Structures are given as C-alpha cells and as structure tokens.
Amino acid sequence: MEILSGLNLEEFEALTEKLGASKFRARQIHNWIYLKSVKEIDEMTDLSVKFREQLKEVAKVTDTKIKVKQTSSDGTIKYLLEYPDGECVETVLMRFDNRANLTACVSSQVGCAVNCSFCATGKRGFIRNLNYKEIIEQVLTIQRDTGLKVTNIVFMGQGEPLLNLDNVLKAMKIFNEDFQIGARRLTVSTSGIIPQINKLAQLDMQSTLALSLHASNHETRAKLMQIENKYPMDELHKALKKYTDKTGRRITIEYLLIKDLNDTAQCAKELAWYLKDIKCNINLIPYNPTEKNDYQRPSNNSIMKFKYLMEHSGKKVTIRLERGADIDAACGQLRGKIK
Ligand code: SAH
Ligand code: SF4
Numbered sequence: 001m002e003i004l005s006g007l008n009l010e011e012f013e014a015l016t017e018k019l020g021a022s023k024f025r026a027r028q029i030h031n032w033i034y035l036k037s038v039k040e041i042d043e044m045t046d047l048s049v050k051f052r053e054q055l056k057e058v059a060k061v062t063d064t065k066i067k068v069k070q071t072s073s074d075g076t077i078k079y080l081l082e083y084p085d086g087e088c089v090e091t092v093l094m095r096f097d098n099r100a101n102l103t104a105c106v107s108s109q110v111g112c113a114v115n116c117s118f119c120a121t122g123k124r125g126f127i128r129n130l131n132y133k134e135i136i137e138q139v140l141t142i143q144r145d146t147g148l149k150v151t152n153i154v155f156m157g158q159g160e161p162l163l164n165l166d167n168v169l170k171a172m173k174i175f176n177e178d179f180q181i182g183a184r185r186l187t188v189s190t191s192g193i194i195p196q197i198n199k200l201a202q203l204d205m206q207s208t209l210a211l212s213l214h215a216s217n218h219e220t221r222a223k224l225m226q227i228e229n230k231y232p233m234d235e236l237h238k239a240l241k242k243y244t245d246k247t248g249r250r251i252t253i254e255y256l257l258i259k260d261l262n263d264t265a266q267c268a269k270e271l272a273w274y275l276k277d278i279k280c281n282i283n284l285i286p287y288n289p290t291e292k293n294d295y296q297r298p299s300n301n302s303i304m305k306f307k308y309l310m311e312h313s314g315k316k317v318t319i320r321l322e323r324g325a326d327i328d329a330a331c332g333q334l335r336g337k338i339k
Contacts, residue, residue: 002059004033004041005140006133008178019054033061034178037143064137066145076324081141083134087127089158090334091138093146094323103152106138107334108168109159114191116212116225118256119332120290121158130159132170139179150179154187156210158334161188162196172207183207189254194231194239201243209243210252210283211236215262216270224262237274244279251280254320256332257303258287259296268306272313282310285320288330 002015012026025047032044041056067088068080077093089107096103112119113126138157139150153175155161161168168188175181186207190197200209213233215221221228244251253275257263275282284307287297298306303319310317322330 001063003061003063003133004029004059005062005064005137006174007033008174015059019051019058021051025051029055030178033140035149035180037140037147037149039144062137062140062144064134064141066141069145070327070329072324072327072329074323076327076329077142077146078324078327078329079138079141079145081138083130083137089130089134089138090329091142091157092324092329092334093142093150101152102148102150103154104139104142104150105154105156106135107157107159108135108155108161108164112159113163114160114225114227116191116227117293118214118224118258118287118290118295120328120335121332123291124335129164129167132167132174135167135171136174136179139175151181152185152187153181154189154210156187156189156331160191160193162190162193162200165196165199169203187252191225191227192231192236193227194235197236197239197243201239201246204247206247206249208249208252210254211240212254212256213271214254214256216267216274220262220267224256224258233274237278240278240280249279251278253278253280253282254285255282256285256287257298257306259298259302261295263298263302263306265305265309268309272310272315275313275315281316281318283318283320284310285331286322288322288325288332290333 009030012030013023016025028046032038038044041052063084065082066079067082070078075095079091080088081091082088087110089110091107092105094103109129110127111124112121115122142150172186175186176183183206187210189210191212214224218233221233286303287295307317324330
C-alpha cells in the first residue's frame with residue numbers, strides 16, 4: 001500500500017501514471033493532501049468515483065494514528081501519535097491570540113540522546129530517528145484533525161533535530177514547497193551540535209536557527225547539559241558567529257531560567273558579554289517543572305529583572321509564554337508516552 005502523505009509531486013505523477021491517469025490528477029491529489037488535508041481518498045471529490053476506487057486499491061492517506069489528543073485550557077492541543085512500528089511521539093499545536101498564526105511544534109526523534117538534566121524527553125534515552133515522512137505526518141495530522149492550515153513550524157518537540165539532519169532538511173523542503181510555508185516561518189532548535197551548525201551555515205539556511213544556550217558560563221552549562229563537554233560554549237561562539245556572518249540571519253538564543261542557578265545579575269552580565277558580537281534575539285524560557293529533578297521556576301520578579309538586564313545590553317528579549325502546561329505540553333514536558 002502506498003502512503004500518500006509525504007509523497008512529492010513527481011512521486012504522485014509516477015503513481016497516477018501507473019494507474020493510467022494524467023499528470024493533472026497528480027496535482028489534484030497533491031493539493032488534497034497538503035493544502036486541503038483530507039482524511040480519506042473519498043473526500044477527493046474532483047476525482048471520478050472510478051479513479052478513486054482504483055486509487056483506494058493501491059494507496060491510503062496515512063498510516064499514522066492519533067493515540068491520545070488533549071486540549072489545554074489555553075487552546076493548545078497535544079497529540080500522541082503512533083507510527084506503524086508502535087513507536088509514539090508527541091506533537092503540539094499552539095494557537096496564539098491572533099488566529100491567523102498556527103504554530104506546530106514537531107518532534108524529530110523518538111527520545112533523545114543528548115539527555116539534558118532539565119528535560120523529560122532526554123530521560124527516555126534515544127530510541128530512533130524519525131524519517132522525513134514521519135516528521136511531516138505530524139503537521140498533516142494536525143491539519144486533518146483540526147481542518148486548519150498550519151502557518152509556522154518549530155522543531156522544538158522531542159529529539160535533537162541536528163542529530164537527524166538529513167530527514168529534518170527533507171521535511172523542511174516539503175514544508176516549504178508542498179505545504180507552501182515560507183522558509184522564514186520554520187525554526188530549528190538545537191542544543192548546539194557544532195559540525196551540523198557549520199553545515200547549515202554552508203547551506204545558507206534561510207529558516208531560523210534557535211540555540212538552546214541556557215547558561216552564561218561553561219561550568220553552569222556543563223551542569224545542565226552534558227553536551228557542553230563535547231561542544232563547549234567558546235567553540236559554539238565561533239560557530240554562531242560564522243553562521244550569522246554567512247547567512248545574514250539573526251539567530252534566536254533560548255535561555256532557560258532556573259531559580260538561583262542561572263538567573264542572577266552576574267549571569268545576565270556574562271550572557272550579555274558572550275552575545276555581544278552575535279546577531280541574535282533572546283528568548284527567555286522560565287523552567288517548566290518535570291519529574292525527577294528539583295529545579296524551580298524563578299519568581300516573576302526575577303524573570304522580569306533578568307529580562308531588563310538583557311535588554312539593557314541592546315538585545316531584543318522575549319519571554320516564552322507557557323503553553324499547555326496543564327496537559328504537560330509545555331517545553332521540556334514531552335515524554336512520548338501516556339503516563
Ligand atoms: N533538542 C532541541 C529541541 C527540542 S527542546 C533543543 O534542545 O534545542 C525545545 C526547547 O525546550 C529547548 O530550548 C529546551 O532546552 C527547552 N526545554 C527542555 N526542558 C525544559 C523545561 N523543563 N522547561 C522549559 N524548557 C525546557
Ligand atoms: Fe534532547 Fe533538547 Fe531535551 Fe536536551 S532539551 S534532552 S537536546 S530534546
């Protein structure tokens with residue numbers, strides 16, 4: 001059985017040719033899958049009933065199942081999806097006040113090998129990479145289920161996208177060309193895999209790169225993220241500088257705020273110094289509680305103070321709104337299982 005989700009136009013053409021239909025049918029099916037997000041072949045109403053029957057014999061829309069769907073009081077929806085081999089990942093749809101903007105937060109791997117101390121995903125270890133079709137199925141599932149068109153995609157679900165870069169790049173190409181989502185509406189977040197950041201610089205990536213920095217000095221970062229021992233901050237600094245010089249794009253620095261650990265005035269000062277010559281915006285993420293560690297979220301007062309100090313350094317600073325915490329859909333809370 002051919003799975004229609006994830007095929008590109010040439011592949012649809014090969015399929016319609018095999019069935020003895022014209023290339024024009026391929027374009028129609030393509031639109032039904034990516035732009036109108038049908039659940040069933042029978043919904044493709046501009047295809048003849050006979051052709052639909054033929055198509056149904058050899059193909060189906062998807063083989064990915066929604067195992068659990070939870071809706072937060074703020075409108076965020078979290079899906080637990082199951083792939084044919086039984087592995088599951090989570091994907092999150094965030095609606096902001098302006099309804100024209102629908103952001104999907106997608107996963108790139110089942111589990112994650114990086115194992116940061118504050119993150120629920122890492123606790124499972126690494127299970128496997130998702131292939132590009134499994135990545136785009138997440139967005140198609142959201143579109144099929146809600147009947148809405150996703151406008152922005154962030155690779156901030158489970159997994160380290162730069163450790164599955166080929167599939168992530170393929171998925172981004174399809175998001176761009178087939179879903180017609182502009183490159184600048186796609187964001188890839190990484191814990192800082194230096195060789196792959198260099199590769200993205202070479203490729204002149206026009207999507208947004210977000211870096212999970214989370215600390216202002218080596219000792220603190222190494223405590224939070226063991227990857228700091230492999231790819232330390234001073235090396236990272238060179239790679240980021242190269243990246244912004246080459247692409248001309250501003251990067252997003254993600255900075256998790258944990259009470260008394262990295263939220264002091266001294267940390268803000270060090271961070272400002274570290275980012276002095278890097279073209280970036282700063283996104284502060286107040287820590288979301290997960291099981292198995294005793295980090296705490298700073299008070300609103302210290303969050304605002306940190307923001308103020310960073311703004312003083314001349315950067316644009318935003319605070320990430322917590323979305324879907326009541327259904328464990330907020331940053332770092334995705335575990336890929338039900339309980
Ligand atoms: N692996 C990639 C992308 C997925 S994580 C990365 O680490 O960048 C998306 C963001 O959520 C990262 O910035 C991550 O550090 C952050 N995050 C992880 N655990 C968190 C927690 N408990 N509270 C708030 N943010 C968290
Ligand atoms: Fe992996 Fe990102 Fe979680 Fe770290 S924060 S364990 S890199 S998913």
